[in-house]
Amino acid sequence: MGTVVLVTGVARHLGARFAAELRRRPGVDLVVGVDVEPPRPPLRALAEPDGPAAPYRFHQLDLRRPAVARVIAEHGVDTVVHLAVSATGLGSTNRSSVKESNVIGTMQLLGACQKAADLRRLVVKSTTGVYGSAPRDPAVFTERTQPRNLPGGGFAKDAVEVEGYVRGFARRRPDVAVTVLRFANIVGPDADTPLSEYFGLPVLPTVLGYDPRLQFVHEDDVVEVLCRSAFAAGPGTANTGTFNVAGEGVLLLSQCARRLGRPTLPLLLPAISWFAGLARQTRLVDVSPEQLRLLTHGRVVDTARLRETFGYRPAFTTPEAFADFAAAQSPGLLPPGRLTALTDGVAALLGPERPGAAPDGPARPHRPRS
Structure with missing residues (x-):
């Protein structure tokens, strides 16, 4: 028999893309999608790949309810890929509702997995936000690095709690292979994250005196890493554990x-905090306190374990992933070429560019090799 995979969060673009890719993979007998709302028509079409594909079943349910256990048992699910841990909720911007969906929903899912005798593999989407962003952070975080300041709220705190429950599940079910993937900021032509909303503003508010280092991972690489995680043989295999996932290199926010x-509009920290609160209230853009800390102090992670263990190097570097994202955005107020020439001229007068950042030459996006 082939693999029966349950995927949570299929009403979002990433979940729909991943479910469609799974259906194309040999050895998959059935893909079961669950979410609190049915996917919108464009995503439903995305979940129907061209050519031969494994069958697909969708169940509309709230992970905070125990109904997911019935679905797992009904279809004989042996692999669960949990993508429903998100910074924003479907149809609701209420923070308490999003937290309940992330944390309580994960607890219910893990409880159902605990009872599933056929379950062999669990993959959980997390975030590099669990490391936080603080002024005295190390230059690069590895999977073993303990953050100096744990996230105090928001999506990053949800992810910390979710990872804690996942570790408890792994101890109770040592027969299940468990993989936690800590993704950097996900970008791409169809990215729908709070950070992509920030970059969509006509003028970017920044914190005066700070130019943080940022990392990105392309949605194509996210889907590929998820697929490789879902098809590991079992517990004890190399790609079991926790992994940072990001494109190589970094970009400064100014780049x-x-x-x-x-x-950009440099503002003092109190002023930009006020702007972020106003933007959330008016639903202009969701700039959370944790995202504001990222846009102040930045964050960079080491991905050596991903390369060594999975044998996979993301096809897009950080500059290439961001270039592909930028190509799909509406034109800015200033032509990038002219703006680059102007700022580079100013930078040359002030001194050499900070080390570790990508050059500002055109980064040409490329598609992953088959």
């Missing part, structure tokens, strides 16, 4: 703005 053609 991101130049590549988008967006002017």
Whole structure:
């Protein structure tokens, strides 16, 4: 018999893409999608790949309810890929509702997995946000690095709690192979994250005196890493554990703005905090406190374990992933080429560019090799 995979969070773009890719993979007998809302028509079409594909079943249910255990038992699920841990909720911007969906939903799912005798593999999507963003952070985080300051709220805190429950499940079910994937900021032509909403603003508010280092991972690489995680043989295999996932290299926030053609508006931290609160209240853009810390102090992670264990190097570097994202955005107020020339001229007068950042030459996106 082939693999029967249950995927949570299929009403979002990433979940729909992953479910469609799973159906194309040999050895998959059935893909079962669950979410609190049915996917929108474009995503339903995305879940129907061209050519031969494994059958697909969708169940509309709330993970906070125990109904997911019935679905797992009904279809004889042996692999669960949990993508429903998200910074934003479907149809609701209420923070308490999002937290319940992330944490309580994960607890219910793990309880159902605990009772599933056929379960052999669990993959959980997490975030590098679990490391936090603080002024005295190490230059690079590895999977073993303990953050100096744990996230105090928001999506990053949810992810910390979720990872704690997943570790408890792994101890109770040592027969199940468990993989936790800590993704950097996900970008791509169809990315729908709070950070992509921030980069969509005509003018980018920044914190005066700070130019943080940022990392990105392309959605194509996210789907590929998820697929490789879902098809590991079992517990004890190499790709079991916790892994950072990000494209190689870094970009400064100022470089991101130049590549988008967006002017920046440096503000004192109290002023930009006030702006972020106003933007959330008016639903202009969701700039959470944790995202504001990222846009102040930045964050960079080491991905050596992913390369060594999975044998996979993301096809897109951080600059290439961001370039592909930028190409799909509306034109900025300033032409990127002219803006780059102007800022580079100013930088040359002030001194050499900070080490570790990508050059501002055009980063040409490429598609992953088959």
